[in-house]
Amino acid sequence: MQKFILGRKNQITIISAILIIIGFASELLFHQEQLAMYALALASVLGAAPIAIQAYQALRVKVVSIDVLVTLAVAGAFLIKNFEESAIVTFLFLFGAYLEQRTLQKTRSAIKELTEMAPESALKLSESGEFEEVAVDDVDVGDTLLVKTGAKVPVDGTVLSGEGHINEASITGEAVPVGKRKGSQVFAGTILENGTLQVVADRVGEDTTFGRIIELVEEAQDSKSEAERFIDRFSKYYTPAVLVLSTLVWIFSQDIELAITILVLGCPGALVIGVPVSNVAGIGNGARHGVLLKGSEVIHDFSRVDTIVFDKTGTLTVGNPEVADIESYVPDVQKTLGYLSSVERESDHPLAKAIVKHLGAVDTYTVQKTDVVAGGGIVAEVDGHTVAVGNVGLMEQQGVVFSEKARSDIKRFEAMGNSLVLTAVDGELHILMGIRDQIREGVKSHLHKLKKLGVKHLVVLSGDNQGTVDLVSKQLGLTEAHGHMLPQDKAAFIKKLQAEGRTVAFVGDGVNDSPSLALAQIGIAMGSGTDVAIETSDVVLMNSDFSRLPHALGLAKATARNMRQNIAIAVGVVLVLLASVFFSEWMNMSIGMLVHEASILVVILNGMRLLRYRS
Amino acid sequence: MKKLTIQLETLTCPSCMQKIENATKALQGVQKDSVKVLFNSSKVKLDFDDSAIAAEAIEQAITTLGYEVKKSQVK
Missing domain, CATH: 1.20.120 (Four Helix Bundle (Hemerythrin (Met), subunit A))
Known part of the structure; x- marks a missing residue:
């Protein structure tokens, strides 16, 4: 019944x-x-x-x-x-x-779509040597599975045989198919776009990367902040209180109409539902865009961030120095370039590698007698000439005289953030090269967006030397840059910032920066979603795409704002209703119920706006 | 001690969480502190002593409240 x-x-x-x-x-x-x-x-x-x-x-x-x-x-x-x-x-x-x-x-x-991407069945190699379709729950570690074109990979595993391309968007947010062959790692929830693979299961079910992501998001959407727990406690006593109030009104006024109107008006709907709705929509939007926000507490803290600390220059730069500028001081440098390439070929210094790569195929000469001058460069005998390759200090030491033009070029190159490599043949300056690390594409505009979103301090802490760090900082307009930092120095630095009363977000790859990730109010793991990063951080950017960072921050801010709006709507409606029942003529049960239901719909629709948020 | 996860129909009303929480906590054999009603994912998660109560009985208590159980998993 x-x-x-x-x-x-x-x-x-x-x-x-x-x-x-x-x-x-x-x-x-x-x-x-x-x-x-x-x-x-x-x-x-x-x-x-x-x-x-x-x-x-x-x-x-x-x-x-x-x-x-x-x-x-x-x-x-x-x-x-x-x-x-x-x-x-x-x-x-x-x-x-x-x-x-x-x-x-x-x-x-949005979140439902994500969880529904979980694989449900697998083709498992049975004892008879045939592949049989089984539920994904029945797959154990060590089982051999067959994945056909168009199917979802059911487990995290290693390819035994076969070849194919896999769309790993569900794990990395990157829609470009990745080639897989024997020995490659494959991940549960990714889709085989072409080819056939046999895979041995390494991790199954909730232990897979995808399983962890789903669990994390599912928990995040229902995690509660301090404010929400307060609302929950409040609403537990609120409804009985309304009942008592209405009874009292009835006893004293003998007005049943008024008493039952109060019963209807007192319904707490929008207040209880408002914050969870913003939360689920905000987290859902993030999940769709490769940003995992771990719950409403995180959203709240993240939205107030004023300092973002980057763990290394590599996050901001390509990490690959290249020859950017070149000047010559003799009419024909062809031979000199050959000498230079020959000398640098013997070194594994990053600058030397950049030069060899830049020069490409040139005539090479036999190098005799190489002298490495620490902190200066190399002096060598090539083709009967003395060739000095190194910085300005080395040149001065070798008695090279700089022309007026050379002096101004050196100044100009330094100002552009270059490391300088000079080449002199027999004490005469032939070539000046400027080498610098390339800033990652788009980083500058993303940092600008972060500033616009209200982040006051952008800090880079790096293990690189101070010079390199300063250059990157100058090019990008960071507020602070510190080199020669060990992991423990970084953690100490974050403590110092926090002591100054700042709200700090730390962006790291989660590999050797766990202390800093854990210490900062907001630990942001950037990278391919390693286990450590997923566990220790508060926000996970699913691939190392820097552009997700402004989206993540903007989304956190929008979600926090949305929650505040919803609380305001809910409280406002109850206050207006209760006031009008005592002070107005037009209020009755039906209107009260209409307004009450409408306010619930308004907070839901308001929350839904977050699904469409774009940075 | 076993872990029970129940997937319910979409939860919408604000007071249903409280109802489900009270109903399951009142059952003998259910670990009181472990009961978690997840509003957005419409799930109930709890630990229970399977020698004292069957998973079906816990599901029944929720169904009686008027919430349809879609799927459940004991671990």
């Missing part, structure tokens, strides 16, 4: 709507007041049935739920023969619940 009624809520809602229309039509158009009364009374009873059942079940487990308040209100209205109000209130309550369900499904859709 109970199941029958609760399972047909939608039909009941439609029937009661029809009855209400019949009721009002017969009263207003045909003046059949008797018929109108019957229709509205029937609508009330019908509509109240599922609500009353829920109320009864709630009371059985000692909860004064909204259903209880509404049931009492409807019963009261019925008693004083106000069938219009009882019918409309029950209808609005049922219809509101229906709309809430539909809209809530939408807000949760």
